[in-house]
Amino acid sequence: MNGEHLTQIVLPGIVDPEDLQIRHAPLPSPAPGQVLVAMEATGVSFAEQQMRRGRYYDQPPFPFVPGYDLVGRVAATGAGVDPQLVGRRVAALVKVGGWATHVLLDAADAVPVPDGIGAVQAETVVVNGLTAWQMLHGKARVRPGQTVLVHGAAGGVGSVLAQLALAHGAKVIGTASQRNHDALRSLGVTPIDYRTGDVPDQVRKLAPRGVDAVFDHVGGRSVIDSWHLLAPGGTLVAYGSASTRDDTGSKQWPVLKIVARTLLWNALPNGRRAHFFNIWAGQKLRTDRFRARLHTDLTAVFDALRRGDVVAQVAAELPLADAAQALRLAESGTVAGKVVLVP
Structure with missing residues (x-):
């Protein structure tokens, strides 16, 4: 690693993508129990889009390095870690810190x-695939x-979720813009256009008795519609509030x-269930479980x-130094x- 240095993309505050900062520093050494990972691929997810607006409900204070997940090769190990891990490709869920050429991790993570x-293939299914799975x-079972309804079936989480559901033998209805319908049909998804017409009405025509599960990242009014689309015994899993991404005010309130x-609906004696899902829910401290x-x-x-x-769906592959362009592209829809x- 002689001559190498650490490069990080820093989010300094509520800024436009072009105001992201690049920071250089010497390579850190792993402490006992840690590994230093040379990043091969890291992603732009909805979390980073909200973070740059100060809208991610439990983001750290500015400034910080974004990057929810990464894939890379172990470059060095700390004391107590098997040195044979050096050179091994690994993935990690970090919430922040992934937009960097090198990342320190607890070896257990x-x-x-x-x-x-491949690294890019694997990156597409770390946070997205884990969330979907x-x-x-775990939640909807x-x-x-x-029959399930997947909102945003052409998006990062939605596309993986739709494919996993199909592979499991479920029937999938997916909302998406018209330009993505042919691609969804080729997978076996029945697409409906969320931009035109009444989405609940379109779903009811396809599933008159309701659907067995709805996966909703939109939030707002959509969550209420999703609940009413459930068949008896069905499950709603809400996992975001994309409709409030550009709002002002409290970042916690839309999630709360x-x-x-969900708490109110679960108290009703109707056999349906509702969940708000977040990978980190109840996991402020990483436990062995x-x-x-x-x-x-x-x-x-x-x-x-x-x-x-x-199938790994890569919208674009850009150098770390072009993080601003990557963020703009991800946000463009x-x-x-x-x-x-x-890197």
Whole structure:
């Protein structure tokens, strides 16, 4: 690593993408129990889009390095860590810090990436795939033959979720803009256009008795509509509030409203269930149980990717130095799949 240095993209405050900063520093050395990972791919997710607006409900104070997840190779190990990990490709969920050429991790947080999966491929399913897997199997517990509604089925989480549901034997209805309908049909998804017409009415025509699960990242009015679209025994999983991304005021309030609604709906004696999902919910401190579940579930997602149950959807691949352009592109709503940054 002689001659190498650390480069990070810094979010200094509530700024336009072009005002992101680049910081250089000497490479850090891993402490006991840590590994230094040389980033090969990191993603632009909805979290970073909200963070730059100061709208992500539990983001750290400015300035900080964004980057929810990353894939890379172990460059060095600290004391107590197997030195044979050096050179091994791993993935990690970090919430912040991923937009950097090198990242320090607790070794226990590094998940091995199976041979045969490239770094960019793997990156598309770290936070997106883990979110999709845990919502589909952990919260909604969808069964083969059931019908599910996926909002934003051409997006980062939505596209992985739709593919995992189809591979599990479910029928999938997906909302998306018209330009993405042919791609969704090719996967086996029944698309509906959220930009034209009444979405609940379109869903009811396809599923008159309701759907068995709805996955809603939109928030606001959409969550209420989603709840009313459930069949008896159905489950709503809300996992964001995209409709409030550009709002002002409290960043916690949109999420708190969704949580309050889920609590109210679950108190009703109608057999339906509602959840607000966040990977970190109840996990302020990383526990062995949390890490074990993360390893198990992400490994299952990688296996699905290797089998071809999920096809990595890369919207664009840009250098880390072009993070501003990547963020603009991700925020434009004109691309399908995930925008990925590489060194």
